[in-house]
Amino acid sequence: MLSWKSGMTPRIQAKTFAGGSLRSAFLQASPALALGLHAWTRAARLRGLRRFASAEGTSGGMKAVTVSKYGDATQVMEITDVEKPTPAAGQVLVKNVAIATNPIDYKAAAGVLAPGAEAPDKRLIVGWDSAGVVEKAGEGVTDFQAGDNVWFAGDITKDGCFAEYTAIDARLISKKPESMSFEDAAALPLTFQTAWEGLVEQMNVQKGKTIFVLNGAGGLGSIVIQLVFRSLETSATFFEC
Structure with a gap:
């Protein structure tokens, strides 16, 4: 002991x-x-962190790590051009600065969240831990505005944060403490x-x-x-x- x-x-x-x-x-x-964030998984263990490094997406789009079929994460995850999301009512659009990787990420890519399925219904963007900057607030959002530094653990039923941008429910994010770097903030949720x-x-x-x-x-x-x-x-x- x-x-x-x-x-x-x-x-x-x-x-x-x-x-x-x-x-x-x-x-x-x-x-x-x-108070502000929801726990979508109890599977978090060892943590890995990196900045999302990629060229800017195509005009009107963005780069993202996507999964089109389930399998070994090292084989099925790929960087693709996808449509840049638009925040719906109650959402904010966050430009991701730093992201964290968790076991749930490779498990999602392997289809653990969809037993028996060979592929997601539509391409899946993985990743749920992020820290970034609000680019736009959707209708009805009053607690956040463009330029706010935020951190979050996202909604496992929606597209994740392994992308240049994430549209996320404003109730799931919080302002990042000024004393923390984006990298440290992304590693915690x-x-x-x-x-x-x-x-x-x-x-x-x-x-x-x-x-x-x-x-x-x-x-x-x-x-x-x-x-x-x-x-x-x-x-x-x-x-x-």
């Missing part, structure tokens, strides 16, 4: 809270993620949401309790340990040498 020490400086700049539940601690540390679901919605962890994190590695494990340590001040992880 190895105690998690404060010398292991976390990358998120959260506070140490004197009391209360993990829910209250999380709301103060990251109210946007706690699914792991934070998964940690929130497990610790708060499922376990209702309270201060004064002891929690053990088994195999606390990768994106999810590291976030769980940081949140628990900063709110409960009692966290440990088992490991094998």
